[in-house]
Amino acid sequence: METRCCPGGCQIVPVWNFVALWPSEKEEEEEDIILISDDDEVQCPDDDDEGGEDSTQGSSVVFVDPQEECPLEEKKSEEMVDEEGDLVVTYCKQASVMPHARHDCTTHPFERTESDTCSPLGKNAEICDQCYCYICDKLAAECQLWTGPSLCHCNAHNKSNFWKAQRNFALAGVLATFNLELLELDAELKHGGDLLEKFIKDLGVAYNKYLGGERMCPPGHECCCELKLPPGQCSVCSSQKMEVVYKYSDVFELVMRFLTQAEQESPKAAAVMLLGAAKQIALHKDPAMLKSCQNLGPTASLRIAVPILFQRITTQLQRMLVLCDFPKILHEKFVEFFQSISLPCHCYAFSNSLNVLPWDHVLLTTVLKGQNITGHRRQKGRKIFLWETLPVVEARVEKLLGKKKYREVVRYLRAVKCNENQSRLRDLRDLIPFYLCKSGHFLDAAHSLLFPVNSLACCSACRMSPCQFKVYLKMFRTGCVPSGNEVQETGHWVTAGSPLRDTVLIKQALKLLYSSKALYRNAKCWSSFIMVLGSSDSLEKRGQLHPLCLEEPPLGFQESVLAASGNFLEDLKSGVNVTLPSALFSGQLHHEASLILAGQAVQQMLCSDLPQLPSFLEIVLAFGKNFWALKLLLDQLSCEEHILCGTANLLLRDLSREKGTMLRVWQNLGPQYVGQFLCLFLTCRHKRMQAVGLLSLGVVTDNLHLCPWAKQLCTFFHESGLRQLPFGTTVHHEVSKFVSAFEKL
Template sequence: MGPSEEEKERDVILISDDEDDSTHGNSVLIVDPLVKTALEEKKCEEIVDEECELVVTFCKQANVMPHARYDCTSHSFERMECETCSPLGKNADFCSQCYCYICDKLASECQNWTTSSLCHCNAHNKSKFWKERRDFALAGVLVMFNLELTDIDADLRHGGNLLISFIQELSVEYNKYLIGVRIAPTEQECFCVSKLPPGQCGVCRSRSTEIVYKYSGVYALVTRFLNQAERESPKAAAVMLLGAAREITLHKDPAISWQNLGHTASLKLAVPCLLQRITTRLQKMLVLCDFPKSLYEKFVNFFQSISLPCHCFAFSNSLNVVPWDHVLLTTVLKGQNTTGQRTQKGRKTFLWEVLPVIEARVEKLVENKNYKEVVRYLRAVKCSDTKGLACCTACRLTPLQFEVYLKIFRTGSVPAGKDIQDPGPWVTVGSPMKDGVLIKQAFKLLYSNLSLYRNPKCWGSFIMIMGSSCFLERNGRLRPLTVKEPPVTFQQGVLVASDGLFQELKAKLNVSFPPGIFSQLHQEACLILAVQAVQQMVICELPYLTSFLEIFLAFGNNFWALRLLLNHLSYDKHILHGVVDLILRDLNRQKATMLKLWQNLGPQYVGEFVCLFLTCRNRILQSIGVLALDIITENLHVCPWAKHLYNFFHNARLMQLPLGATTHHEVSKFMDVLEKL
């Protein structure tokens, strides 16, 4: 049956999906029915175009199909690369079937069709600018992962949607963090030398009215988001984790000085903690999840493109995970390489992997029942985290056990009982360990156990043992030594000779002390090395320290070594303030303990201890001595020895020293109290 008369009056419409320049950018080609053609003259004949092999058998009125605005035949279109201020020419006009190139909606439904700074009516497919806008509109937040539209599936899009919502919530919470919280002056106790009632000291008031920035709210929000990500599909989870990593690394700490608020409230502690969780999860996913190679590479490249702040530099290469098809890994799994190393172009390379990656590979191999490959892999792979790969005794030591082991090394004696922690007599079983060997063994234990390294009790034990005799008393207790202060040239010589030594020990290198460092004044050299080690620890671990007073007390009567430590800590203002705040807090919390200790040690020790701080040039250190005087004054009824401090301070000519007006007043007031006893 031939076409009806109505059908004969319609156009022929040819649809093309080729957007090359050869089509002039048109998505449709229309044959106009108003132009008289040979088909209308000779309806029974066929028209054949031999060049394009197009055969037209009949014509009919065309239905106008949906098309991009730039392809509309009813309204002319002007092209520019990136005009967004206002519509060009008649670009704002559209027919009923014109679609927005950016929104992929009818032009009549586009909310940004003529909006200034957006102007979707000017969009077309020959502009790089508009193509990027279209990709972002279609891919959403996933565009930052450099994903092609063909890469995006339902899982990735779901993860992107969750990430967008998270970024919006995070922005609100982060802005709250930047505002900070003011603490009322009455909430802070006065720790200054003046010891005024709360709210009346100008120094403490200026401190306490500083804005405190607590990151806890942001930390909690990010943690909830990470928990949610771990319940999603691998692709969605990867997008969420990577997006979260990018957002938190952009956060800045507005505080002018260090605020010791804890690992969740301090940004510079919380962000690395969150980033550690994110990278560990991603490392395992890159091993366990069968991501397409292109997607795998784009995830890794995205993480490497993140600009990490200085407190997160340790994560720079976290996602450089060796893929399963890597040559070295493949040869190890097949048993062709048993050492995990190979030489390429004269350079040796090793199969090094972090512990989470090793655990994930073993999990994957066991799941596939490749048990031989598990054995080959574990024999060849190397890992810096020896604690996790093969936990040693040092990893499980408690602070008390650490002290007992050092005591054994120092004296060559052991407890007589079965349990090394039982109180009781000790018996000699060998020779004391040499000082250099003892120090290296102590730091091997400290560097193998982070909880020991950050524990002030362990540092107090180390200092106390290095300042004690290698011969025990009859009751099995250590015998503290009072070591005379060595010449300044000797102190400087030991510090210079041992420079970088502890960093090498931390890197688990086989180091040796410079020759002659323990040949003379070896006890003094041990204390100087202890001072240097404590200083380096404080610089790195101050935010994690819970107390500091016991480190000071561990020096005993060797006040010259304590003064050397104070001088070293004074080089950094923020470190010194942090240490002093810890000591003041310790003294206020442990008044009864300090009074009992001073009762046992006597007025000579108390006088030298207090004078050490009162005579410091740094005013903030003087506040420690003033607080000690206040504690004694408030508890004179249990300090019968306090009256002897009057003669001690008088003989030391303390009142004649340039202590500063406030400190001088406090000492004078204390002397007046003692004089009346």
Template sequence: MGPEKEAKEENVILISDDDTDTETTLGNSVVVIESSENSDLEEKESEEIVDEESGLVVTFCKKGMVMPHARYDCMTNLFERTESETCIPVKQNSDICDQCYCYICDKLASECQYWTTSSCCHCNAHNKSKFWKDQRNFTLTGVLVIFNLEPTEIDTDLRHGGELLFTFLRELSMQYNNYLSGEIVLSCQNSVCPSKQTPGQCSVSSQLHNEIIYKYSEVFNLVSSFINKAEKEKPKSAAVMLLGAAKEIALHKDPAQSWQNLPPSESLKLAVPFLMSRITKNLQRILVLSDFPKQLYEKLISFFQTIPLPPYCFRFTNCLNVPSWDDRLLTTVLKGQNITGEQKKNGKKEFLWEVLTVIKARIEKMENMGQYKELVRYLRAVKCNEGIGLRDLRDKIPFYLCKSGDFTNAAYSLLLPINNLACCTACRLTPLQFESYLKMFWTGSVPSGKDFQDSEEWILNVGSPVKCCTLIKQALRVLYSNQSLYRNSKCWSALITIWGSSPILEQNGLLTALMLIEPPSSFRQMVCDVSFGILEELRLKINVSLPSDVFYGSLNLEACFLLTIQAVLQMLLTDFPQLTSFLEILLAFGKNFWALKLFLEGLLSQMPVLHDVVSMIARDLSYQKHSLLKLWQTLGPDYVGELLCLFLSFRNSQLQSVGIFLSHVVIENLNQIVLPLFRCPWAKSLDVIRLKAFKRPHLDTANHLQLNKFVSILEKL
């Protein structure tokens, strides 16, 4: 082999993750590998070299590059290890190559500001010294060192939170120092004059003196702004920000020697508990909603426990002792293995007891995950010292049961008190909630959102709908249990609408109207005969069994409709003065005119009530014309004609007047909304009006004239 092909030994420097010295490593960041390479023919093909024993064939080789490495692993410059020398560089430790990194700053040694600075001397740092390791950890973690976090645990979010906390602590220190300086104010103080006073002279004199007032408001505003900022950050960042702020304000002292009558934000002893309450509530939510690693979770809680709380903050001592999601008692409750939330541990009873903020956070997380069965079990078992708040959360148990597809149990749970509470969920339902529940029970569908208001889109066929007989009993029980619902026309119209609607819901949550066949008069009379007893038992909360021959046959839907009509009539006889509207009850019958006729005939036996009902209908028609016209557009001209005929065909002049008023509405809106509607063929409806109403002798002269005008207008369309 010629001299031009003679190989020259070079060293290849590689990064190593091994933290221990072995026979093949120097330090922890380099490995030396011997290689043959021709320096004159760099990066060119060389002769093939074959190792017969290993079978390794080398066909190409390249000059080794020195990779970045810690100073103590440099192969060019020797390094002398010492434990904690910071005064001067040891021997040649300050010498560096182009790829030497500072172990403390984690940057190129040439860029380190403290490489040879006395009292720092980063050039002497290495990974075998506890002193230098602690220095490196403090430099890399910054203020996060107070949380006892290892560098490997610190991610981008934690580092960002630490940076914000560090900036805040500097600002807070300045504001706190200003607070300690106080403000000098001039005050007037009454004192007894020590000299003898002549009779008739006052022995009390006023003296002016300087008083120092300590106002915490600037500190309060700064901390409040920082909490607001933390609430917008990611969970890990927010956690360290809030914990750091909590520790600082807990260390603040009130320099006032006596109590000073100051507003809450200016008095330290009032402001700090308020701020601490905000901080701890945010931390409780973060711990529940965020999936922190177990080690980080425990370190955050441990840090809070080390904060020296002043006496006026003792109530926050255990507020972050929030059980993790894998807690044994909590897990058994969520799985349904423990329905009471109680267990015995070391002979003592333990309860699933959590503060309201934690309960709300757990509900939020389970809602987001769609764990509605677990959510119901949790709400039934958990205990809290804020009874009213927990009761309000438990009121959504029927809704969560619906979301899980268990509609029948949801219907029963409306009237079941939980844990011996004074009243049931039904007592606090709103008309909107009652209407939504009826729709859910009838169709087996639920709103797609987390609440009743989130109903723009519905999830269809989640479970089996509630049977008619169960639904009518539970709906009437709810109305009898809640006076505000019982006296609300929207609730009665919603119940009437259900019986005249298809159980198949549209995607947007709208019901489809049905026309039920009028049952035989004998069947109607049978339902009427048993209605009074059934309604009375339901009112008294007695477990009612509906007659099977009436409510479980082929006409079960019509039977429920008829029972509802009787319930509405009873309500009108007793609570009509409490109603604010009646038109919606009237319109809820839709095209089931036979049912509406039965209802109006029931009013004829109570003339004073009928008079009040007609007066309210006339008032409603004056104020709710838009709703009426919108409904007419949906149901068509035949519906309008049948509705007019129904009222005009009664011999009672008050009911006839409703029909005449409806004809006024048609005439007044011909050119706006009604004209396109009545251009549709409706000769059949016109003939019906003529036959049933116009030629009836019981119409008075004024009504004849009005109806004659109305028919003439319609004939010209």
């Protein structure tokens, strides 16, 4: 709707385009009426042209003088209607004068200049009750610099860049050095600025003390006075040539405490504190830099301590620029502030520390989306590589893992390059197979364990621990993964995809064992291999594997599997690409076939690396209740006397050391398991294996108070006909003695 004017020349604005500030009934005697207009070109009727410029430009109000004849002064009951009938004024009251900046005051004229600070101009010092200081943002009567000789606030106005900068600095404090607009300042930034200002004051005191130095006796000239007066006050010491030593340690400790405090604050406050600290310590000079004889340690030397501080500051800022979702404009201003710091020569290495690629950078986004697997692209005829510092790499991985973007983590780690701490980058890349499992790509994970990221590195399997080996086999077997981002067996597990087939699982597991001697010679790895193959492909509620109790397969089937397994293991160990016969390992007896193959692989390992094997009891226990598979393994070992004796000796040593462990295992598995375990070894033809059974029986006999199920062993021995078997003299005597002891009860 267009604006109309009353006959008196006063502008009348449509009701929905202005806000009228109406006083109460008691304020009807005020002299002015205020109409707030949306038109920047409106002039007040009583304005003059002094100063050569429009004095109402930029004003927030329009004033109407009620002394002039105007229809608005008609009685309240009378109506004023314009000629076209578009606007009707039925009621009008005089307005109150609201708080305003001094340059907007209509009671007292104001003169504008760009940067006059020496003394008040004209009547600029005069104020009304509602005049506010443009710089301090408080009542002009309360401004202590209103007519100050050095910075006269009464001359301040909003049309001067100089006064705007002064206002920003007064309201923002130290944050003004960050080139932040007042509207960008929130509670976090102001809190960080307040802490930074206090730190700057404390730092100034500590730095001035450092510049004063400390007078000390030169080396070899210790003070011999008995009064132990401070340096310089003893006449004996004063006669010697005192040396001034500059120790930066106190300043270093002060800055370190401040950095620790900053790391506990909110991201915006922490960024302000870290950047402000960096600017302050970059200004510090070393008075002793020409005195090479002063060797006081890293924190006492400024030229060594300051780079240490900068390393901590830049590392934390790099992580924050990646992890914290700063607004783009704030992110850019933080980087610009750091780049504006004049670094000393001993800190030149940090010049480009905050040149961190934003998340929307073209090269980074194409890598994360899988459109660029090499990590480099051509730009203006030259190659640009995805190079990032290690803290940035770690922060990006942490951010992506927090969003469960596992495929993006894999693509990034394969493409990114880093000059520093290659071992740490290698550790991050070793988790690529785990992240592939988290995304449900178990076959890709199995392959990536055996293939390095680049030609200069070895595969992840070379550095895999036995516990990690077990976790990977468990994931491949069940299709489930740990809910967290660590390769660990404990905790909650969730389904991520389809598990590997038995033939693929066996092949990949054996490749891992053959690729690393540390894994190949570790009994825990072999026990994990056997246990996983002897378990179902579903997890229990607690995330544990469910062991299977399999019946012994036909003898002909066992012989077929043994024959196929021998050829398969030899070819696989030599690097030939070979597959298992699907007729044996994919049929109804695939679990039984897998256990037979596992026993055959253990036999080959014992024949080649028995002296390096630290234990064998774990392998025995891994078969669980499938004693037929364990017996088949022992029968295979009996073909070579020294291998069987060496294995029996390992078992005897393990049983002697792990009696408590065996009792706990037997308590959980029950007397049926213990009876089958004892019968397996007591009925062996080889005396060394019989000794294993006798030692196990002795453990039960010596700890009857811990074996409430021991009496049930007698029943098991009778039912199995153990007492009628033709044992050796020692075995028969011990079994009879054990049974007779319980028959007398």
